[in-house]
Amino acid sequence: MTYAAALGMTVLEATPDRTRVALTVPGTGLNIHGTAHGGLIFSLADEAFAIISNQHAQAVAVETHLSFFRAAYEGDLLVAVATPERVGRTLATYRVEVRRGEEGEVVALFLGTVSRREQAASAG
Structure with a gap:
């Protein structure tokens, strides 16, 4: 089982132009304030x-x-929507x-940069 699966994440859409991943905040994903742990939100993004x-x-x-x-709370559906800024x-x-939710307010904003290399062509 992957880390994402263990946290209960579900991929809703996966394209190069837009990817959406959802997670319902579990009771085990709360911090000492009773809100969603920052690590849980980071993991989703x-x-x-x-x-x-x-x-x-x-x-x-x-x-x-x-x-x-x-803040996000237990039972909230969080949806991470990823889009390219520059590729x-x-x-x-x-x-x-x-x-x-699908169209709700923004709880957090993540920006990330990757180092890329072309995928090896499959033999065939």
């Missing part, structure tokens, strides 16, 4: 980032940043908005 950045290249994160705007030959930067 990072999963969407990993999926979108590896669509057409082998990608490894070189830098990430997450800003928290609002170059060797570097690419993606924006991931973590929203409450």
Whole structure:
């Protein structure tokens, strides 16, 4: 079982132009204030980032940043929506908005850059 699966994440969409990953905040994902743990929110954003950045290249994160705007609570459906900001030959930067629900308010904003290399062609 992968880390994302263990946390209960579900991939809703996975394309090079937009990737969406969802997670319902579990009771085990709360911090000492009773709100969603920052690590849980980061993990959701990072999963969407990993999926979108590896669509057409082998990608490894070189830098990430997450800003928290609002608290999330147990039972909240969070949806991470990843989109490309700039995709170059060797570097690419993606924006991931973590929203409450499909079209709800932004809970956190993640920006990440990856180092890219072309995927090896399959023999065949």
